Amino acid sequence: MLRNWMVAAAFSLAAGVAHAQTQTEVVLQYPYPELFTETHKQIAAEFAKMRPEIKVTLRAPYESYEEGTQKILRESVTNQLPDVTFQGLNRVRVLVDKNIPAELDGYIAAEKDFDKQGFHQAMYDIGTASGKVYALPFAISLPIVYVNLDLVKQAGGDPNNLPTSWDGLIDLAKKIKALGPETNGITYAWDITGNWLWQAPVFSRGGSMLNADETRVAFDGPEGQFAMKQIARLVTEGGMPNLDQPSMRATFAAGKTGIHITSTSDLNKTTQMIAGKFALKTHTFPDVVTPNGRLPAGGNVVLITAKDKAKRDAAWEVVKFWTGPKGAAIMAETTGYMPPNKLANDVYLTDFYAKNPNNYTAVSQLALLTKWYAFPGDNGLKITDVIKDHLNSIVNGARAKEPEAVLADMTKDVQKLLPKSVGAAR
Missing domain, CATH: 3.40.190.10 (Periplasmic binding protein-like II)
Structure with a gap:
């Protein structure tokens, strides 16, 4: 045996x-x-x-x-x-x-x-x-708006008629912020990888990062000016706190922030973190103009x-x-x-x-999808860091009141890092 x-x-x-x-x-x-x-x-x-x-x-x-x-x-x-x-x-x-x-x-x-x-x-x-x-x-993923409907109601907003514009979101954020010192009106995940939420408001207005042959910065036009102004308004008018992306997520999930703009990729994790503490509703990204507006x-x-x-x-x-x-x-x-x-x-x-x-x-926003832009040349990753540093100067309050000047400086710094000539690989 x-x-x-x-x-x-x-x-x-x-x-x-x-x-x-x-x-x-x-x-x-x-x-x-x-x-x-x-x-x-x-x-x-x-x-x-x-x-x-x-x-x-x-x-x-x-x-x-x-x-x-x-x-x-x-x-x-x-x-x-x-x-x-x-x-x-x-x-x-x-x-x-x-x-x-x-x-x-x-x-x-x-x-x-x-x-x-x-x-x-x-x-x-x-x-x-x-x-x-x-x-x-x-x-x-595409950028979307996360909304705490409980705070919207407390602030006198209409959960069934949420704002679809930057003006409307910032106005609602002010009302939510006024609920108390422990409450944030709005946060925006500006530091998300690859300048994604810098590209989003620029692309949403029909803009681009560089010109057609990728030799010159193009985000310094009206579209980029609009985008930088909105990010500055989040700080100066909406009272956005200086938090990194994980802290923004945690603060929103804890019920202390009314509006959070970030990637749809956070949805499952954020919903789990909320654990039924408040009613969550997602909304489309604000002010996407047609027919040329896109989202990365x-x-x-x-x-x-x-x-x-x-x-x-x-x-x-x-x-x-x-x-x-x-x-x-x-x-x-x-x-x-x-x-x-x-x-x-x-x-x-x-x-x-x-x-x-x-x-x-x-x-529902898939028709707006476009490529997430990658800068050309050996300095591509460095350009990402340079843009992040300039955006940080707005979010941390140091230059929140001068978005035009920040955009001009960012343009100069990025232009210096572009290759003199770009090869066929694009």
Whole structure:
């Protein structure tokens, strides 16, 4: 009996070893653990059921998009890259310029009925650089307005007729602020990664960051002047406190802020933090002019960085599943992001949006979606920091009363960092 048990155990062990040897490991790394760790764990568990021959290993996450890009740039030199990396939408360009990610056009062309799995041209466009596809979008966000309806009622506002303009929001913020010294009227996540909420009000008025050939700053025109003025008004008129993004979220979730403008990506986490303490309603971003007004798509894309052919092929199966209908639906249900996959939105998530109208606010703005801009040249990341520093001088109160002068100084500093001539890779 013992002998039979030992033989069976040996066979079982041998089978397990053989299975492990036939598995291809794909190492995956992603940003923002507080938003995405549970998401990637759930998708990985579903993927393992479908493709047991591919082992997905989740590497310790990046803390932010900036850290993720910088880490990939370093690891490309030291040959320590993961096989799959999730990066901010606006960072595809810099990685392509360094020849780091694999082209995906061949994989896409080889797929049959890919459109029936929810993939479409707009998904490819987001991850295109120099005319080739290098990334597929995983999680898309747009800026929205979060409103504490309890504070709105206390301030005499109408929860069923929330303001849609900057003037209206700031006026309501003043009334909420007047409720007491412990209450904030409004906060605006200006320090969000990649100057995203600087680009949003500029793009919403039809503006751009640079001119057509990317040699000169273009955000110093009327659109940028409008955007800088509104950010300054949040401080001078709305009494916006000088908080960083996590503190803004926590303060709003604690019921101490009436209006908070940030990414839809915060929705799931913020709703959990509120835990029913007050009624939350989301609203569309203010003052988007037509027909040229747009909003930058935030979020992240997935790229293949594996160099080995077998690894790349396995990584493509991972990318397909993560951005396909099942992976995209899990992402939407566990975060506040929107899935770019059509099948996920149209089939998998119809009941979800009906039960969670706050999540549908960003989806209603999809027609306004445009690329999150990345500045050209080796100073692209530095330009992001320069803009952040100038915005900080307004938010911390030092130069809140001189938005025109801040914009002029910001323009000069960014112009100095632009490349003298920009190559074909755009």
